[in-house]
Amino acid sequence: MNTAPTPVPSSTAAEQLGGGAGAPRTAPSSPHAAKAARRRSRLRPAGGPWLATLPLLVFFAISFGLPAVAIVIGAFTLSPDAPTGAGTFTTSNMTASVQGAYWTALLGSIKLSALTALIGTVVGLPLAQAVVTSRFRMMREAVLSASGVLANFGGVPLAFAFVATLGNAGELTKTFKLTQHGWSLYTFTGLSVVYLYFLIPLMIITITPALEGLRVQWREAANNNGATNWQYWRHVALPILLPSLLGGYVMLFGSAFAAYATAAAMVGASVPLIPLHIADALSGNVLVGQGNVALALSLDMIVVAALVMAVYLPLQRRSARWLA
Structure with missing residues (x-):
């Protein structure tokens, strides 16, 4: 008995049915979905993420760009009262800025910043490690909160607090008779102590995220291989933390290098610093x-700060790769 052959659907019918057996089945697109996609594409800004950062770029240009340009132009221009008149290009200002008392002040600021940043890094690291490994969460949060406040506490109030405490007539100076042992707050050493008051807390809040990034498995692996605590820090932890430590040192250096109000209110001209000389030159x-x-x-x-940032940014990127 002969059976009738099964009719094969035409190509038009196959397309309507979604294709043959081997053809991928795709859901028919809805006209409403297509219209919504076109509407979203029209609403999306052409600039993308750059348009969102435009207000920040404008603020940066006004707050930092224009003053920087004015500084550069003024640094290579004769003063208005110069005999040759204003607006004349000259390098005499830059030459004078690296000679005599100005050069001494620049070296003094670099020396003070480098020393206090080094002490702040060395002291802040173990303190931050103690905070990270503390079992008391409340104490940890209290220390980090206090560090955030103290890192931004400076200026005239800080100078007054130290004058009342460790000045020539301060409470601790009179109690322990520090002047008889050669102590004086209004010296390079005294100013260094004052700077450490806000640099050490700044180091604590800077290095704490890096310490939290150290994995417990690294210490366990070192202990399983017979390494002591010192060997773990010497060969594992410190090499990993080195970019973060150097980055923190650079940040502390920049903070101390730019500090003005505390030194101006406390030591005046007794300690040569570049911010104090800038204020004296501007005020005449x-x-x-x-x-x-x-x-x-x-x-x-600005040049010194640019060099500092040129060192700081690569160190931060390298540290982020290890501790991510």
């Missing part, structure tokens, strides 16, 4: 008509 406290020299000194500080 020592010599009249040195405003453009002050701008040259400011440009010197």
Whole structure:
């Protein structure tokens, strides 16, 4: 008995049915979904993420870009009261900024910043480690909160607090008779102690995230291989933390290098520092008509700060790869 052959659907019918057996089945697109997609594409800004950062870029250009340009122009321009007149290009301001008392002040600021940043890094690391490994969560949060407050506590209030405590007539100075042992708050050493008051807390809050990134498995692996606690820190932890430590040191250096109000209120001209000389040149406290020299000194500080950031950013990226 012959059976009738099964009719094979035409290509048009197969397309309507979703294709043959081997063809991928795709859901038919809805006209409403297509319209919604086109509407979203029209609403999406053409600039993408750059448009969202535009307000920040404008703020940065106004707050930092324009003052920086004004400093650069003024640093290479003669003062208005110069005999040749204003607006003349010159390098005499930059030359004067690296000579005599100005050069001494620049070296003094670098020396003070480097020393206090080093002490802050060495002291802040074990303190931060004690905070991270503490079993008392409340104490840990209290220390981190206090560090955040103390790291931003400076200026005239900080100077007054130390003058009332460790000045020539301070309470601790009179109680322990520190002046008889050669102590003086209004010296390089005394100013270093004051700077450490906000640099050590700054180091604690800076290095704590890096310490929290150290994995417990690394210590366990070192202990299983017979390493002591010192060997673990020497060969495992410190090499990993080295970029973060150097980055923290650079940050502390920049913070101490730019500090002005505390030193101005406490030591005045007894300790030569570049921010104090900039203020004197701008106000004409020592010599009249040195405003453009002050701008040259400011440009010197910008160059130092740029070098500091050039070291800091690569270290942060390297540290982030290890501790991610």
